[in-house]
Amino acid sequence: MTSRHVSEDAHRPTALLHTMLRVGNLDRSLRFYVDTLGMTLFRREEYSDGRFTLAFVGYGDEHSSSAIELTHNWDTDRYEHGSAFGHVALRVANAALACERLFASGVPILRAPGPMKHSSGQRNSIEVIAFVADPDGHRIELIEVESPPSNCSQRQGT
Secondary structure (H helix, E strand, O other), X not given: OOOOOOOOOOOOOXXXXXXXXXXXXXXXXXXXXXXXXXXXXXXXXXXXOOOEEEEEEEOOOOOOOOEEEEEEEOOOOOOOOXXXXXXXXXXXXXXXXXXXXXXXXXXXXXXXXXXOOOOOOOOOOOOEEEEEEOOOOOXXXXXXXXXXXXXXHXXXXX
């Protein structure tokens, strides 16, 4: 056994790796996330003994960005949505233009782009948001941000 110094904070998580969504048709979902939303397919793994496939998608690269894990159980083509899960949020430069393009691709717009209905004294500006649905009905929030935040503290408390 080798001895090494372990930080006092070594037990704390240091990154959000991925969020998992169960999908009924993996190819259809990959067309939506990769072709329509412009994500990268980081990897796809088949588990024939377990009868499921995992596909990891996201922006940037998988080692420095969070991903969405699309899980397709081969014997299930539809899932019921529970009330605990809310949505996945994506940053866009222009929510109206993004919705126009998505609508033209056949993506349902659940909430048209516009300011949040409620405001917080902790925000310096009005946040423009929209909601669309993926092929399995998962809600995707589009948040209009002109440029990426310089650090994570700007989105604390959301």
